Amino acid sequence: MSTIMRCKGCGASLQTTEPSRVGYVGSLDHEYCQSCFRLMHYGDSTIHFHPEDLPSLPEHSVILMVSSVLHLDLLFSHPVWRYQSEAKFIYIINQIDLLPKDTNLDLLLQNIIRKAKSMQVPYEDIILMSAKNRFDIDHLKSYIASFASRNIYLLGVQNSGKTTLFKALTNDLKALAFKKAGLTQEALEGLMGEQKIIDMPGLYQGGYLHHLLPYTVYKKLIPDTEIRPKIYTMNKGQSVFIEGLIAVTLSTETQPVVFYLENNITIHKTNDKRIPELIKDKENQFKIYAESYEEKSFRIIDQKMQITLADMGFIHVTGPCHLKLIYPKGLHLSLSEALFQ
Ligand SMILES: Nc1nc2c(ncn2[C@@H]2O[C@H](COP(=O)(O)OP(=O)(O)OP(=O)(O)O)[C@@H](O)[C@H]2O)c(=O)[nH]1
Numbered sequence: 001m002s003t004i005m006r007c008k009g010c011g012a013s014l015q016t017t018e019p020s021r022v023g024y025v026g027s028l029d030h031e032y033c034q035s036c037f038r039l040m041h042y043g044d045s046t047i048h049f050h051p052e053d054l055p056s057l058p059e060h061s062v063i064l065m066v067s068s069v070l071h072l073d074l075l076f077s078h079p080v081w082r083y084q085s086e087a088k089f090i091y092i093i094n095q096i097d098l099l100p101k102d103t104n105l106d107l108l109l110q111n112i113i114r115k116a117k118s119m120q121v122p123y124e125d126i127i128l129m130s131a132k133n134r135f136d137i138d139h140l141k142s143y144i145a146s147f148a149s150r151n152i153y154l155l156g157v158q159n160s161g162k163t164t165l166f167k168a169l170t171n172d173l174k175a176l177a178f179k180k181a182g183l184t185q186e187a188l189e190g191l192m193g194e195q196k197i198i199d200m201p202g203l204y205q206g207g208y209l210h211h212l213l214p215y216t217v218y219k220k221l222i223p224d225t226e227i228r229p230k231i232y233t234m235n236k237g238q239s240v241f242i243e244g245l246i247a248v249t250l251s252t253e254t255q256p257v258v259f260y261l262e263n264n265i266t267i268h269k270t271n272d273k274r275i276p277e278l279i280k281d282k283e284n285q286f287k288i289y290a291e292s293y294e295e296k297s298f299r300i301i302d303q304k305m306q307i308t309l310a311d312m313g314f315i316h317v318t319g320p321c322h323l324k325l326i327y328p329k330g331l332h333l334s335l336s337e338a339l340f341q
């Protein structure tokens with residue numbers, strides 16, 4: 001019986017026959033598929049499929065549902081509990097190091113718990129942590145060890161940090177964790193003491209940057225360091241153009257608007273009338289931005305609200321006011337109460 005060789009980076013079954021398919025490699029004695037090799041050494045991305053179906057896991061599993069703080073508005077949008085009703089769910093809210101240092105984490109946790117309760121989401125625990133923090137990892141290890149279950153699954157949206165956690169929990173040095181959405185192709189397995197940790201391929205989320213932009217572009221736009229607030233006092237009719245991608249215009253009277261984005265993102269203050277011309281110019285420059293743009297208006301009544309800009313960051317603004325956003329068609333934007341302060 002021949003054993004299937006797997007890529008150590010993404011878990012794909014290695015094959016030598018079809019270069020355009022996942023897992024292709026020149027020779028089966030390589031550790032990494034060609035795609036992972038290129039990602040590691042040249043920083044580019046070739047093929048990867050995006051699994052859309054929820055995987056079926058054994059009954060009574062312990063499932064760590066991993067979410068990034070960047071994805072909180074969609075935290076419970078994959079109702080895995082409906083298909084895995086016997087499982088124990090622990091929600092890991094990862095990448096909290098991205099939030100400003102003075103964020104009130106207790107308040108954030110309370111808001112998440114309130115949301116879980118209102119949506120009747122079953123859970124054992126909700127843990128705020130950073131996969132890059134040794135102390136948080138040690139805590140998680142002891143917590144996981146307290147479960148009798150032998151198999152612990154890591155599940156969640158692409159780019160939420162599952163493989164980063166997997167590597168830290170199992171001391172695996174070869175699995176790849178990059179900002180490439182859909183990097184893990186098939187389950188990766190490793191041991192933490194007597195327990196098996198299984199890192200699953202990420203769940204696909206449409207409307208995120210990977211949906212519209214090539215990896216070499218979106219990897220620079222998704223934050224990997226603290227998103228410090230930048231406050232812009234905007235006047236009526238004034239616009240802020242974010243990295244040639246999203247234009248935010250204030251249609252009401254002067255108002256401070258707070259942007260939480262990766263530090264290197266260019267924010268250009270302009271006025272409403274120049275936006276079409278700027279968008280066109282950006283398209284000419286990059287030829288990669290969306291074929292078409294769409295527009296959404298947000299009427300903010302009174303309290304502090306949050307507009308989530310796909311997996312790129314947030315806007316906080318307090319009403320009453322009216323913001324208009326022009327953005328590539330299909331990009332995910334949402335309005336919610338400000339989840340963190
Ligand atoms: N700042 C920060 N970055 C993190 C953290 N966890 C993961 N990352 C980064 O997030 C990116 C994605 O991490 P992965 O572990 O590959 O994410 P994944 O959930 O396995 O993604 P898929 O395999 O595509 O489903 C990488 O660039 C990681 O370095 C964290 O706690 N803090």
Ligand SMILES: [Mg+2]
Pocket residue numbers: 162163164176177183184199200201202
């Ligand atoms: Mg992964």
